[in-house]
Amino acid sequence: MGGLNRPKKIPERMRCLLKHIKSSHISIAFRLARRKNQAKHFFMPISLPPISRRKFLRRTMIAAAGLAVAPKLLAAEKPADDNFWALFSDPHIAADRATVHLNVNMADHLNAVVREVAALPVRPAGVFVNGDCAYNSGEKDDYATITNLLEPLRAAQMPVHLTLGNHDNREHFWDVIKADKKVKRPLADRQAMMLATPRVNWFVLDSLEKTLSTPGLVGKEQLDWLAKTLDANADKPAIVMVHHNPGLTEGVPGLKDFVALFEVIRPRKQVKAYLFGHTHFWDVTQEASGLHLVNLPPIAYVFQEGKPSGWIRATMAADGMKLEMRCIDTTHKAHGEVKELKWRA
Numbered sequence: 001m002g003g004l005n006r007p008k009k010i011p012e013r014m015r016c017l018l019k020h021i022k023s024s025h026i027s028i029a030f031r032l033a034r035r036k037n038q039a040k041h042f043f044m045p046i047s048l049p050p051i052s053r054r055k056f057l058r059r060t061m062i063a064a065a066g067l068a069v070a071p072k073l074l075a076a077e078k079p080a081d082d083n084f085w086a087l088f089s090d091p092h093i094a095a096d097r098a099t100v101h102l103n104v105n106m107a108d109h110l111n112a113v114v115r116e117v118a119a120l121p122v123r124p125a126g127v128f129v130n131g132d133c134a135y136n137s138g139e140k141d142d143y144a145t146i147t148n149l150l151e152p153l154r155a156a157q158m159p160v161h162l163t164l165g166n167h168d169n170r171e172h173f174w175d176v177i178k179a180d181k182k183v184k185r186p187l188a189d190r191q192a193m194m195l196a197t198p199r200v201n202w203f204v205l206d207s208l209e210k211t212l213s214t215p216g217l218v219g220k221e222q223l224d225w226l227a228k229t230l231d232a233n234a235d236k237p238a239i240v241m242v243h244h245n246p247g248l249t250e251g252v253p254g255l256k257d258f259v260a261l262f263e264v265i266r267p268r269k270q271v272k273a274y275l276f277g278h279t280h281f282w283d284v285t286q287e288a289s290g291l292h293l294v295n296l297p298p299i300a301y302v303f304q305e306g307k308p309s310g311w312i313r314a315t316m317a318a319d320g321m322k323l324e325m326r327c328i329d330t331t332h333k334a335h336g337e338v339k340e341l342k343w344r345a
């Protein structure tokens, strides 16, 4: 189905929500969410809604780069697959696009994956960016640059949902994405969200405890919200996405309260997978409970030489999920690697 179909009727629930939302920036997201079968936000995430092509063109013209990116706008006319998601993690974007760390220009890496996704013949239902959006200390100008780099996806009518990592600063992010700061969230101080889609419910948690402190913390309030919201939505497979790895992975300190988190998700059998970034290491394992543990690769640099950077093409089936590794270096041996995950009973 094309992305520009006009919605017929505003559901009552949506009308109530719209009443509280003044920003046209956000209402674009709601207008698009009215499309049949499209993912609905139960709560507002840190999200960058799709933008109009006219607005995108105007901005890119101002940036004197319009002509180079204009062909990608055709993506908005392409069909969308409601069960296909682009998963990004750890882009580490600095204000200055020329910034290089561990021999990687992070802006170039993000630009490469954005171009690839925007050029796909069938566009994904949306894009997740699983934390460490900012380069190092969550500067406001880092967020201005990353939102700019992500714009071609939004112009191609893909919503982009961002979570925060230990190199992010929540207040600075909110300051840059002003419209989102005003929006009612289920938790006042964290950016938790549930995103209901045709085959899975995504639960995106905010594990940023302190900027530049490596480990993370979900916290009791967010765990209580997770348990309650999982219980209220037990009829569909659930995927939990958090920036931090559970415990200690590859020597990288992760979630401090992962034991408490797993006490919530293990017995709730609708939870099928735990997705994380933070370690800059692509890996998929399964624990004894049947939960899949998916370590998303970084968009930016790797910590171990020879490991791949890139993004994951995730396709939802009724009984599982297919993950395909898309390397930035397409000659890397991991490029195109596919992991087929079957959901636990």
Ligand SMILES: [Zn+2]
Pocket (backbone or CB within 6 Å): 090, 092, 131, 132, 165, 167, 278, 279, 280
């Ligand atoms: Zn990182």
